[in-house]
Amino acid sequence: MTDDTGTGHRDAAGIDPSTPGRPPKVVIVGSGFAGFKAARSLSRRMGDAVDIVVVSPTNYFLYLPLLPEVAAGILEPRRISVALAAALPACVRHAPGEVDELDLDERRIGWLDPEGVHHTTTYDRLVLAAGSVHKVLPVPGVTEYAQGFRGVPEALYLRDHLIRQVELAAMCDDPEERTARLTCVVVGAGYTGTEVAAQGQLFMRELARSRGLAEDPHWVLVSRGEVLAGLDEHLARTADRVLRERGVDVRTHEQMDEATGDGVRLRSGDHIPTRTLLWCVGVRPDPLIEELGIEVDQGRLVVDSHLRVPGHPEVFACGDAAAVPDRARPGEYTAMTAQHAERQGLLAGRNVAASLGHGREKAYKHRDLGFVVDLGGFQAAANPLGVKLTGKPAHVVARGYHLISMPGNRIRTAVDWTLDALLPRQTAQLGLVRSPAVPLDSASPEVPQHGLGFPHAAAPGARRNEQHAEQRGEERSEVAE
Numbered sequence: 001m002t003d004d005t006g007t008g009h010r011d012a013a014g015i016d017p018s019t020p021g022r023p024p025k026v027v028i029v030g031s032g033f034a035g036f037k038a039a040r041s042l043s044r045r046m047g048d049a050v051d052i053v054v055v056s057p058t059n060y061f062l063y064l065p066l067l068p069e070v071a072a073g074i075l076e077p078r079r080i081s082v083a084l085a086a087a088l089p090a091c092v093r094h095a096p097g098e099v100d101e102l103d104l105d106e107r108r109i110g111w112l113d114p115e116g117v118h119h120t121t122t123y124d125r126l127v128l129a130a131g132s133v134h135k136v137l138p139v140p141g142v143t144e145y146a147q148g149f150r151g152v153p154e155a156l157y158l159r160d161h162l163i164r165q166v167e168l169a170a171m172c173d174d175p176e177e178r179t180a181r182l183t184c185v186v187v188g189a190g191y192t193g194t195e196v197a198a199q200g201q202l203f204m205r206e207l208a209r210s211r212g213l214a215e216d217p218h219w220v221l222v223s224r225g226e227v228l229a230g231l232d233e234h235l236a237r238t239a240d241r242v243l244r245e246r247g248v249d250v251r252t253h254e255q256m257d258e259a260t261g262d263g264v265r266l267r268s269g270d271h272i273p274t275r276t277l278l279w280c281v282g283v284r285p286d287p288l289i290e291e292l293g294i295e296v297d298q299g300r301l302v303v304d305s306h307l308r309v310p311g312h313p314e315v316f317a318c319g320d321a322a323a324v325p326d327r328a329r330p331g332e333y334t335a336m337t338a339q340h341a342e343r344q345g346l347l348a349g350r351n352v353a354a355s356l357g358h359g360r361e362k363a364y365k366h367r368d369l370g371f372v373v374d375l376g377g378f379q380a381a382a383n384p385l386g387v388k389l390t391g392k393p394a395h396v397v398a399r400g401y402h403l404i405s406m407p408g409n410r411i412r413t414a415v416d417w418t419l420d421a422l423l424p425r426q427t428a429q430l431g432l433v434r435s436p437a438v439p440l441d442s443a444s445p446e447v448p449q450h451g452l453g454f455p456h457a458a459a460p461g462a463r464r465n466e467q468h469a470e471q472r473g474e475e476r477s478e479v480a481e
Contacts, residue, residue, distance in 0.1 A: 031056035033341035034319025035129035041349025132283035132320035141259035180273035189223030193280030238381035305363035318344035372398035
């Protein structure tokens with residue numbers, strides 16, 4: 001894409017009249033739940049009457065709720081990675097890259113593509129749906145020894161890592177080392193941590209038995225609060241019970257104080273020898289938001305109920321990057337969940353179209369339709385429309401919900417589920433993603449961070465990752481002092 005930065009005058013609607021007949025250009029940053037839904041909603045309302053550019057480092061929409069099943073060897077990664085070109089109409093163009101320049105006054109945005117080439121363009125409307133990254137706390141050793149879980153590279157690495165630990169344990173004569181290799185610690189019992197522990201424990205147990213190991217792997221779930229705190233009590237109670245009955249060592253009201261090369265030390269003083277530490281304590285908005293110089297609240301871009309950024313009526317924000325007023329809880333913002341991101345993306349598309357003369361704007365409001373939590377095997381918890389379900393009925397509802405919610409690959413996903421029920425899981429360790437490619441403190445967990453990925457270390461766009469790393473280093477220094 002070439003540089004098409006313009007300096008022409010814009011009318012009250014924000015369109016540049018110096019190029020008559022040109023459709024308005026809408027740039028959407030991010031292709032997650034919010035960005036993908038915004039692009040689809042806008043394109044359906046305006047069709048060829050608008051030029052939509054989606055800037056994101058991947059050319060697919062990732063259905064995050066099923067990522068634990070990729071790590072557990074149930075689903076292939078492409079099942080939950082729906083290509084943007086296949087799911088969106090031709091009026092939507094994808095610009096692969098990381099945004100490293102954003103001038104709201106000049107309405108100009110720049111990004112670095114996978115080959116290190118910098119591009120810029122102007123826009124008439126901007127939708128910021130950059131999503132979130134790992135929330136890394138200043139705990140000694142966490143960035144060196146912990147792995148996050150936000151993207152396909154991390155899921156592929158975790159799958160290979162678990163297989164490798166089981167096979168090394170099977171050949172180990174030292175009982176203490178064998179125990180450490182068969183022990184996994186998950187920090188954070190939110191939605192991600194709970195499902196990763198549930199799916200990972202079953203997968204690793206099957207692996208251990210297939211390699212002739214007599215002892216079962218030991219999974220530890222560490223949480224500052226209760227399991228699934230903040231969700232419906234039925235979901236939280238069911239998940240806690242299922243995990244404990246299955247043998248997961250659930251430690252609530254506990255914290256990790258330090259991570260080392262041979263294990264983790266907890267606030268209670270316990271030391272757990274392990275070679276596997278998963279950091280699932282939560283997320284924070286993409287660092288891009290903090291660099292804009294406009295009002296934020298805890299890293300999230302403050303918007304009104306129509307998802308507009310105050311002072312910049314041509315800019316909209318939605319999803320994890322936006323602090324959207326929650327009309328159901330006056331004075332608070334909506335939670336950083338996929339449900340909210342999806343609905344806000346749909347509304348952002350509608351309101352952008354309205355700002356361009358197509359339809360009418362609406363304010364954001366939502367109704368809680370319930371959640372589903374897949375706990376592996378035939379165990380699950382669900383509360384669709386307030387109906388409390390557990391076991392197989394909840395499992396059926398959970399999978400049905402996921403199939404309905406996915407924008408593509410439904411048949412392939414259903415086939416993988418069927419094969420998993422009928423056949424043993426494949427346990428080949430491919431080694432496609434190595435540990436240096438999935439650093440915990442990356443500002444881009446959705447792409448591998450190595451020479452074959454991007455941003456390139458010597459390129460202009462690399463400064464986001466460098467600044468992010470420097471910030472984490474400063475925080476660790478402050479704690480040390």
